[in-house]
Each structure stands twice: as C-alpha cells, then as structure tokens.
Amino acid sequence: MRRPIANEFMADPRIREAKKVLLQTRDEYSARLTGVRPPDSDLKMDYERLMREYGDLRGGRLFYPYLGSGLGNGALVELADGSVKYDFISGIGVHHWGHSHAAIMEASLDAALSDTVMQGNLQQNVESVELARTLLEGGNRKGARLAHCFFSTSGAMANENALKVMFQYKYPANRILAFEGCFMGRTLALSHVTDKPEYRVGLPAGVSVDYVPYYVDERPEESTGRSLDQLKRHLKRYPGKHAGMVFELVLGEGGFLPGNREFFRELMQVLRAHEIPILVDEIQTFGRTTELFAFQYFGLDDFVDVVTVGKASQVCATLFTDELTPGPGLLSQTFTSSTAAIRVGRLIVRQLMDGGFLGPAGRIARFHDRFVTRLQEMEARLPDVVHGPYGIGAMVAFTAFGGHAEKVNRFIHALFDAGVIGFYAGADPTRVRFLIPVGAVTFNDIDAAVTITENTLARMCR
Ligand SMILES: Cc1ncc(COP(=O)(O)O)c(C=O)c1O
Incomplete structure (x- = not known):
C-alpha cells in the first residue's frame, strides 16, 4: 500500500x-x-x-x-x-x-510544517475530519443526536450558520425567540438578536426577535412561570412564524448567570410541542462547565437540534441533527480555520474529554x-x-x-x-x-x- x-x-x-x-x-x-x-x-x-x-x-x-x-x-x-x-x-x-x-506548541509546530496556513471549504486537510469527528463524539456522549459539524472562523459566523439552517428548515417562518440579556455576536443579523441596543445603533432592522425573560435564581418557580407565559404569548401572537429559539445556558456577556435544568426543560418541551428547533449557543460555555457542553451539564441532550461552539475549541462550528441538514449552497465560506487552530482545537477537545477535566x-x-x-x-x-x-x-x-x-x-x-x-x-x-x-x-x-x-x-x- x-x-x-x-x-x-x-x-x-x-x-x-x-x-x-x-x-x-x-x-x-x-x-x-x-x-x-x-x-x-x-x-x-x-x-x-x-x-x-x-x-x-x-x-x-x-x-x-x-x-x-x-x-x-x-x-x-x-x-x-x-x-x-x-x-x-x-x-x-x-x-x-x-x-x-507544551502540547499546544507542539501541535502548532506540526501545523507550521504543514503545506498551508489556512484551510477552507474547497480544500481541507485530513485533520478537519478528525476535529469534526471529535466534536460530534463529544456532543453525543450523553445521548444527543448531532449528526453534522460545519466549521467557521468566528462564533458569530457559527451562529449565523445556525440561524440559516433553522430558517431554511422552517421556511417561511421569519422570527426567532431568544432570552432577554442574551449575546449571540455582532453581525448585521445577530446584532438584532443580541439584546443590547448599543450594539445595533445605526443598523437597519434585520431578524425579528421575540424575547423571553431569563431565569431568576432567587425566584425559580415564579421566574419559570413568567418565562413560560411569555413564550406562549409569543407563539400565540405569531403562530407558525418562529424558526427557532436560541438558548444561552449561562448568560455570558449578560453577567455570568446560570440557568436551571427544570426551567430550560419546561421551555424546551413547549418548543418541541410546536416543532420549533432549539439552538444552544455554547460559544462561551463550551468546555467550561463540568461537562464538555453546558447542555450536557443541564441534562438537555434530548432537546438540542443545533449547537454552536467557539473560543475554547479554537475553530468555531455549528453542529446539527440530520433533519436540519441544509440544501446545497446555504453554508460555505472560503476559510474553515487555520491549520494550527484545527490541530490545537482537536487537542483541547480531546484533553477536555479524556484528561480528567469533567465531572x-x-x-x-x-x-x-x-x-x-x-x-x-x-x-x-x-x-x-x-x-x-x-x-x-x-x-x-x-x-x-x-x-x-x-x-x-x-x-x-x-x-x-x-x-x-x-x-x-x-x-x-x-x-x-x-x-x-x-x-x-x-x-x-x-x-x-x-x-x-x-x-x-x-x-x-x-
Ligand atoms: C454566547 C456567545 N455567542 C456568540 C459570541 C460571538 O463569538 P465571536 O466573538 O467569536 O464572534 C460570543 C462572544 O463572546 C458569546 O459569548
């Protein structure tokens, strides 16, 4: 051979x-x-x-x-x-x-000896397959059904791709549900989901968003009831119009506020009943709770349809179930990431899984x-x-x-x-x-x- x-x-x-x-x-x-x-x-x-x-x-x-x-x-x-x-x-x-x-430097040296600095959707090297496989293995280790992993160069782009996948799947739905205080990124579309008016000053209106209050730790039941009511009101006001709901399981930019398993599950059950896809934005939480993904920490594996990762993973990615596979042409960019980031990303994800970090x-x-x-x-x-x-x-x-x-x-x-x-x-x-x-x-x-x-x-x- x-x-x-x-x-x-x-x-x-x-x-x-x-x-x-x-x-x-x-x-x-x-x-x-x-x-x-x-x-x-x-x-x-x-x-x-x-x-x-x-x-x-x-x-x-x-x-x-x-x-x-x-x-x-x-x-x-x-x-x-x-x-x-x-x-x-x-x-x-x-x-x-x-x-x-040391291990990161070694992986970066290997990358420096590779033929290209950047890899892309048209021409990838073998390590891209290994990273995608590792992220999906990690994502499914507690029973989620994530089938695909699409790379991108920023958390915002991973989230853009997630929204595109959900909108196409639910066409002609044209609205998104999100938590008050959430942060998704700063592209033209995401500036309208990110709940911070200062970040969209001067930008034309993009995606239509309906906000649901976030979990309040001091008043769990009251807060869950309030958010459920608000969610149901949105669903009633715009029947069939929601392409998905974005979940940030620990509000990051919003102040490091962790949610709660029952709170998330109750909202997710309503969404499931309405066949509305669930996106978990793990750009900040990935590899930072005591599980690889925060959705695993909160026990939401049976609900996730789309998950985005970034930051700690070096390469950003959109993971999604088979049902949400988009049509040709919807997702692509010149770059997936640098060779070093792809190799280092795989190393970090592997070490998180096997190096005694979790649990x-x-x-x-x-x-x-x-x-x-x-x-x-x-x-x-x-x-x-x-x-x-x-x-x-x-x-x-x-x-x-x-x-x-x-x-x-x-x-x-x-x-x-x-x-x-x-x-x-x-x-x-x-x-x-x-x-x-x-x-x-x-x-x-x-x-x-x-x-x-x-x-x-x-x-x-x-
Ligand atoms: C939860 C969350 N989503 C999305 C993003 C955007 O990622 P990026 O800055 O890589 O575009 C961030 C960045 O802080 C984030 O914390």
Missing part, C-alpha cells in the same frame, strides 16, 4: 529532533516567567507609542493596553512592555490552555471550588465592597462597588495594571468576570490572582 509521503516526512527523525530542540528551548525561556512583573521602564515610551499607533490603525483604542510579546508560561503572559500578568480572561475564553502550553470531581470543578473559596474569603474581609461569587465551572464572577459600571471599569483597569487580567460582564449590576484557563492554571496561580484582586480593591477603597 502506498501511504502519503507527508506521513514519512512527519515521522522523519530529523523533524522529531528539531521539534524537540525547539520545544526544549521554548521551555527554558517560558520558565523565566515565574510571577507578575511590572513593565520595563525603558520600554514604556515605545510601548505607549505602539499602543497609540495601533489604536489609530484600527480606528479605536484597545480596551486594555495589551500587546503580547509572544511568550507565556501557563496562566502567566508576557506583554511587549516586558510586564508579566496572570491571564484570567484568556482573550475572552480563547486561551483555555493558557500561554506557551463533579474533575479539574474544572476543583479549580472552580478553589477560586470561589478564595473569593468568599475575600468577600468576608471586604463585605461592603464585594458580593458573590457567582458563576459556574471556569466562569466565575463577583460584584464589586454595587455593580456600578464606571467603578467596575476603573477597577478592572487597576487590576490589569496590578497584574491580573479580568473583564466585566452584565449591566445593572456590572460584574467583574474571570474565565479560568483550566488547561494551564494551578491552585497557586488562583491564590496569587485573588490576593492581587483583593489588594487592588482595598487600594481603591482607601
């Missing part, structure tokens, strides 16, 4: 030796990043100039003065000004395995517990300033300064300067949120990050 020459190339001892040398050298340099470090004063001026230039080039300032140097060590990342920080936001969920992770005693649960315990201790010491913590798995948040947006914004910038990168989420209250890089973090990192957080809060209160 003739095998591809590429297989021989990758197994060539010279390649293996060269990779070993590269990775060992990288390890040596990474190991020099041992903790938070302030910027190098000699680099300050150049860095500030670079930041200003980049702001001008992109037509708007960056949220943080962050330009990475290209080196990291686990949860630590070095910036081009020589500073070192704990990255507890991971590019809003992308660097789930931290920075300069009530898995690594995600243990990191969550450690982080939450430390934040509770902090709350006990600063009861007038901090409330919480909130969240689930690798998504952890707390409220500071009563959730006052301006003060929270000032705080997260002060925290950034002090060496911990977090972010905000929600409005009224605006929370401080963290996305724990579970593939890289240690208990010591968590302890150190919370100490810096507490010191920064205390400084701001003086």
